[in-house]
Each structure stands twice: as C-alpha cells, then as structure tokens.
Amino acid sequence: MQMTGDQILVQSLKDEGVDIMFGYPGGVLLGLYDALFNSGIKHVLPKHEQAAAHAADGYARSTGKVGVVLATSGPGATNLITGVATAFMDSVPLVVLTGQVSTHMIGGDAFQEADIIGITRPITKHSYLVTKTEDIARIVQEAFHIAGTGRPGPVLIDLPKDVLTGKAKYNRPKSVNIRGYKPKVEGHSGQIKRVLTEIKKAKKAVIYAGGGVILSGASAELLKFAEYNQIPVTNTLLGLGGFPADHPLFLGMLGMHGAYVANMTIHESDLILAIGARFDDRVTGNVAKFAPNARVVHIDIDPSAISKNIVVHVPVVGDVKGVLTELNRLQKKEEPVWGEIRQSWLDHVRRWSEERPFSYDKDTKQIKPQYVIERLSELAPKDAIITTEVGQNQMWTAQFYNFTKPRTLLSSGGLGTMGYGFPAAMGAQFANPDKLVVDIAGDGSIQMNIQELATIAQYNLPVKILILNNCFLGMVRQWQELFYGARYSSTCLASNPDFVRIAEAYGVKGIKVEDKKDVDAGLIEMINHDGPVLLEVMVDREEGVYPMVPAGAASSDMIFGPNKKDTKKLKVVK
C-alpha cells in the first residue's frame, strides 16, 4: 500500500514507541500536522521552538527514553539550535525533525530555507537529509538507534516538503545495521582486572562519578561498588542523584563550586576512579595542578573522552553499567582489602567535611536562597524532579538539595543554558504526570522562556516555578564583585516585571514571599496546589556561591567568601 511521506513518518514514530512529541507547525509541515491529527501521538505546542527542544530534552533526561522535537523549515529550525546544543553537550538522546523546502529548491535561498544540516553539524551526533520518500522509515529507525545508544545525543532529520508529500510503501527494515556505527559496550576484561589491581594498591582512592552513571542506569551498581570497597564518592553536576546524597560515603559535588571535602579528597587522592565523567574544566580547574599524585582509572563509553583533558592510566571503554557489574562480580570472589588503610583515609576525608561543610549565614533578616532550597529539599517528596536554570540558582541547588535518586536533577551542565529549566520541567512533567516537578529559577533566566507559562496553563500542567529573585544576574554579578571591583555593568535587573501578575495574566497561580517566616508556607502552598504555580521568593541580593575555585586555579585553591572590604553595597539602579 502506498502512503505519503507524512503518513510514513507518523507510522515510523509510532513504531519507535513515541507517545509524545514537542513541536511547532509551519508551511512545509502542514501535511505532517494533518497526519499527526488523530494519530494517537500526543503533540504538545510550546510557544517557542527553543522551549520545544528543551521540553523534549527534559522528557528524555527524566525517563531515559529518546525525546522527539519537530520544527518547520528556516526560522523554526534555527530556533531549535540552543536546545539541540544543550542536549548535545549533556549527551541527551533526541530525535530532531525539521521541515525543509522542496528538494529542487534547496540551495536557492527559497522562502524559509536554512541549511540546518550545515548549521547543526557540530552540535548533533548525526544528521540526515532525506531525499527519497521510501527512505523515511529506515532513517527514522536509524536515528532513534543512534540517538539512544553508545554515548547518546541528538540526531537531526531534515525533511523536504516534496519528500513528505511524495508516496511510497512503508518499508521498515527488520533491524538496524550501520557499518560505521558499532559502539563498544563491553569493557575489555584485561583492563577491568587492572582496575581491581589499582584499587588494591591504593591507599587514598576516590570515585568521581558523572552523568554517564545516570545515562546508563548504573546507580545501583555504583552504590554496591563503592560500599564494597569503602571508597568515598563525589559527583559532577550531571552526576547528582546517581549516588544517594544522604549516604555516609558521599562527599557532594566537586569542581568550581564543589564541596571543600570533595575537591580536597580529589586533590590528595592516589587513585581516581572516574566513572561516566569527562574531566570538564569546571571540574578540574587548572589541569596541570589537578590531583598531582593520583593514578587515574577512566570508565566511559566514549573512547574520545579518555585522555582528552588529562592523562589516564587505566582506560576502560564500555558501558558503565556493564563494567561496574563485572567489577562487582569479580570482586565478590575475593576478600575485601579495606581495613585500617581505608579507614584512616575515610577518617581523614571526614575531617575535611566537618571542617568546611556547605554553609551560609543563618541569622539574617533577609531570606537566604540556600535556605529556600534546603527547605524545599526537606518538604518535597524524594522522587520529586528538580530542574534548574543557570547561575547561582543552579549551583545552590547542586549544593543544598539532597538528590537521592537518579534522573531527579535536570540541569544544563555542558552548555550552561539560561532558559533551560522551565521548558525542561514541562517535558519532565508530561513524562511524569504524578511527580512533583519544580524549576528552581533565577529572575534573569526565567525570562528567557517565560512565554511557556501559556503552555503549562493550556495543558493545566502542574509544573512549579520557584524564582529566587535577587534582582540581579546573580552569578555574573558575583564575578563582577570578585574580579571587576564591583562594577555592576549590565547585571542589575531593575526592570523585572511583577512575576506574580505575569503568572496570573497567563492563568497560572502566583505566590510571592518576602518574609523569612513565610518561606515554608509558600513552599507548602506551591507543592500542594493542584496545578501550575509560580512562587517568587525575594532573596538576599548580595549572596554569593561559595566555595569557589577561581578560573585557572588548582581545584584545591578555594575561596570561601568575598573580601567584604572590597565590595560596595549593592544598589538597584533604576
């Protein structure tokens, strides 16, 4: 039976198990939208394509499934770019569908034409320009396979109008076979054994676990591995939730705004077991001074991540879950070797964490943003999904929220995209209708996709937005304070709108808290309200994120607060 390309595409998506997609229509997609109507696939219409991409990303990160986003040719497609780049940097599986002008018009500067394959080449794992209707089914199948396997990432399919209107038989291959794409899943057994030898030799071992642990669903294996060996664990931002924050072996996040104990432990260690992490510069600080005495074991599915930034002594290329399972299996046969050496290292580590835990001034009149996050962490159910924007809000969330389950923190780590958190929360909420989903936002970031209030209102999606309003682009302000003599050039948000009224204008409940004693009540009202809520909390404008490793410094060179002598009083300039 002959079908149109539009119908083939919809059928292909169904065969991939797609139940929801996020998209925005346009001229070349009219037929496709018609085929989607009554197709059984839920189509969500955000108010900006960037938000559609972040929503698909939030859906993917919270579920582990491939997210799907659709946009029309030209401006629709280019609006996706920040969302695609965000997903690429954090290895999020997405299939990105874009409309394209008809094949005979491509390259002729046709109306609403953009070379989206060219534009997105550096930020996609792979991409396809479909030139024949009969290729659609195979390409869709391949795209899902590539997006979701190996090191996951976004795959783009560009669909010219005439390919979508053309006719062909639906012909989905039985299996995917791509000559050049065979990700190595199983770790080399010899290398795995070397890891065990390294552990036996080490006196000061530490596990540095990243987002790869969550991507491969290896949290339980990691826990077992760490407990068996009694090795302390630190997480990257994207790794948070991959190891329970309330576990005695947990050190907290490491890196630029990481815990003192985490950075010191890494610095003094003689063995780093890097698992699904990539030695990002926000983690290592100055690489030349990073962990000077450590041997490095690196377990990662992506061979190019190994020895990219620092020298690795024992590389294990493979899926983290499989490798950890194998390590745990091999270890079971032997007596654990901890005992006194391990214990004295753990005692040593514990002293660092007691010396300088994450903290803030608790006796102030103003509301400290850290306090709000601490309270939210206590009041919210353990399986609540937290998304963040970018800036201080993100770092305080990483420091003060206790993530105990994987896929409960969704945050833009690699690209650091302001405007990510709110639409990502939307996507996560669609995927998890019964969970509490909260976007912890800054007053700057929320305005980058604030139009999505219309979307959560339209679908009565119970997403909660918690704005920590400091009337500044706080993180940039902090750097200006520390390194530019407190000259607050273009970081004051004096023109902030009345967020509560904005929410209400869209039909979303708005709450404002200005007094410390009302924080709990505000949070509880937000959590309990059966529908979307925007909660604005007016927080201390001058608060900074500490500790901090200044750019270019060794990760053990941390500063613990601003030199108050040098800082001017903040003034809101009207």
Place this chain on the structure above:
Amino acid sequence: MKHTISITVENRFGVLSRVVGLFSGRGFNIDSLSVGETIDPEISRITIVTRGDDRIIEQVTKQLHKLVDVIKVIDLTDLNFVDRELILIKVSAAEKAKAEILRINEIFRGKIVDVSPASYTFEVTGDEEKIEAFLKLVKPFGVKDVSRTGKVAISREM
C-alpha cells in the same frame, strides 16, 4: 609531526564536510586533503595530511571514528605505506631554456600535457620529495601556475 590519515567513509552527501568540520571545529589544521571513490562505489577514501603532537592526533582519530559515516580510520604514519601526489605545473619556456626544461622533465618522468609558444604544462606524479625537487628545479625558469591534488595514500601488503 606530520601524519597521513586514511579515512574510509560511506560515499554519502555531507560526509566530507563532517570530516573537515571536525578538524576546523577543533582548530586542527589540514595540510592536504584528497578524496575519491574506492572500488566499491558506496565507499570513498579520504586522505588527510595533518600535523600535531601525539595527543592531538589521537583525539583526531578518535573523533573521526565517532562519525557515523566513517567506516575505518588508519593513521598510516607508523605503518608501511605508499603515497603519491599529482601536480600540474605551467613553466615559462624561453627559446634558449626549452631544451633544459625538457631534460629535467624527462629525468622526473613527467608528461607534457600542454604546450604554448611561451610555456609548457607538465604533469608530474610522485611522493612529496620528488614533487618538491621538481618544483625547485624548474622554479628558476619561471613557474606561471601550479595545481596540486594533495596526497593519496594506501597501505602496503605485508
């Protein structure tokens, strides 16, 4: 150090730009590049000559491997391989120099592919050393134009 990298790829639209984009996007330089079909028309071979220390070259090859349309990547540098380049070179030929130019060409076993009253165009193939030597010898006569293919390479059978 110079490396000659041989990349076997699917003969598909966009593959070359992906490979090249990978170099430019990371600030790696390409000294020369050549590309053409293999005996299997579905597969092309790209030969790239690039420079960098071991770490950079390792990154380059790993990143190339990651591309979905790349089937095989071999750094030929430490292996046994043969390489050739073809150049077309247009040399001014004053009447009294003609004999000398032709003699040099003969030694290098070049072909004359075009003649005009004032110039010869030669086709010369060979490895880098031979090409450079030829260029050096004809330079004094006045080289009007040169067009080079870039290196192609293939590994030797054991």
